Amino acid sequence: MTNAECPECASSISLAANAEIGEILSCPDCGTRLEVRSLAPPKLEKAPGVEEDWGE
Amino acid sequence: MKLAICYTIISAENKMLIDSAKKRGVELSRIVDGEELLCLTHREKAPEYDAILQRSVSFSRSQSLTYYYESLGTLVLNPFHAARVCGDKMQTSIELAKAGVPTPKTFVALAPDAARAAAAKLGFPLVMKPVSGSWARMVHRINDRDALDAALESREEMGSPGQKIYYLQEHVEKPGRDIRAFVVGNEVIAAIYRHSTEKSGWITNTGRGGTASKCEVTHELSELSLRAVSFLPEGIYGVDLMESAGGMVVHEVNHTTEFRNSSPVTGVDIGDRMVEYFISRAKR
Numbered sequence: 001m002t003n004a005e006c007p008e009c010a011s012s013i014s015l016a017a018n019a020e021i022g023e024i025l026s027c028p029d030c031g032t033r034l035e036v037r038s039l040a041p042p043k044l045e046k047a048p049g050v051e052e053d054w055g056e
Numbered sequence: 057m058k059l060a061i062c063y064t065i066i067s068a069e070n071k072m073l074i075d076s077a078k079k080r081g082v083e084l085s086r087i088v089d090g091e092e093l094l095c096l097t098h099r100e101k102a103p104e105y106d107a108i109l110q111r112s113v114s115f116s117r118s119q120s121l122t123y124y125y126e127s128l129g130t131l132v133l134n135p136f137h138a139a140r141v142c143g144d145k146m147q148t149s150i151e152l153a154k155a156g157v158p159t160p161k162t163f164v165a166l167a168p169d170a171a172r173a174a175a176a177k178l179g180f181p182l183v184m185k186p187v188s189g190s191w192a193r194m195v196h197r198i199n200d201r202d203a204l205d206a207a208l209e210s211r212e213e214m215g216s217p218g219q220k221i222y223y224l225q226e227h228v229e230k231p232g233r234d235i236r237a238f239v240v241g242n243e244v245i246a247a248i249y250r251h252s253t254e255k256s257g258w259i260t261n262t263g264r265g266g267t268a269s270k271c272e273v274t275h276e277l278s279e280l281s282l283r284a285v286s287f288l289p290e291g292i293y294g295v296d297l298m299e300s301a302g303g304m305v306v307h308e309v310n311h312t313t314e315f316r317n318s319s320p321v322t323g324v325d326i327g328d329r330m331v332e333y334f335i336s337r338a339k340r
Binding site for chain 1: 063064065066067070071074075086088113114115116188189190191193216294310311312313314
């Protein structure tokens with residue numbers, strides 16, 4: 001398990017061993033939706049908002 | 057054999073698909089759609105992948121990438137033609153009707169006055185949707201002329217050009233639920249009822265607060281769902297049906313169907329069945 005920093009509130013967030021680039025998670029401290037952008041080194045960015053063309 | 061999964065974000069479904077493939081001894085390469093750079097004219101190497109499971113949540117990116125990879129000779133599930141038809145409700149309705157699949161009476165109007173004329177033919181309540189869109193976004197039940205005018209004015213003032221194409225459909229009285237049937241290849245592997253709730257209002261979409269319960273795959277449901285994809289390339293689809301007074305009708309076919317809430321209630325590992333099918337298609 002590795003830790004990454006929340007870009008919004010600077011909290012340390014644990015990434016699961018099977019975390020994937022593109023995975024969306026919420027910061028447990030500030031609630032911001034975050035996207036895993038890199039695993040080595042671990043890096044989080046604010047998750048993209050839902051676009052008009054998103055869907056199934 | 058090199059297999060890949062293409063996505064915008066890692067949704068719960070995509071993680072299940074990756075995990076299922078791993079359990080089957082297949083490591084799916086990751087194609088993050090926003091990071092792709094496509095050289096269209098000077099292709100220097102053979103296709104990198106034998107097959108791609110297309111799971112982009114972005115319809116625009118999905119279409120571009122699917123077309124591109126198919127042009128290289130790569131098998132993409134679902135194929136471009138499937139995305140094009142399923143991603144446009146007007147095309148879907150036309151193809152359903154042509155295939156003789158029972159489907160609600162539907163009009164497309166390209167301007168507000170034509171939408172009002174369609175409403176005069178359909179009567180109220182009616183359902184108005186954008187031709188392109190998902191997750192019940194901007195899907196409105198219109199109960200009267202005032203509500204129609206308000207919805208049209210909002211779309212005219214704030215909508216993108218695509219949202220100014222008005223898809224108007226007869227409102228089907230249904231028993232507080234509709235059905236999502238999962239078609240994998242030539243088989244309906246599972247189905248759920250999607251129930252409307254206090255939170256979701258009249259809409260049944262589980263992403264909007266609707267709930268899921270198991271629906272038995274009867275012969276009638278199976279036969280109708282397979283007919284609803286008969287005009288599409290063989291692949292993986294989510295068929296949406298309603299139980300009307302006159303029998304079941306099909307109103308949508310989804311080409312990147314979600315299933316996170318459906319596997320637990322049906323007892324079918326839908327993601328694993330998709331992966332099994334994807335691998336078998338890649339080997340054909």
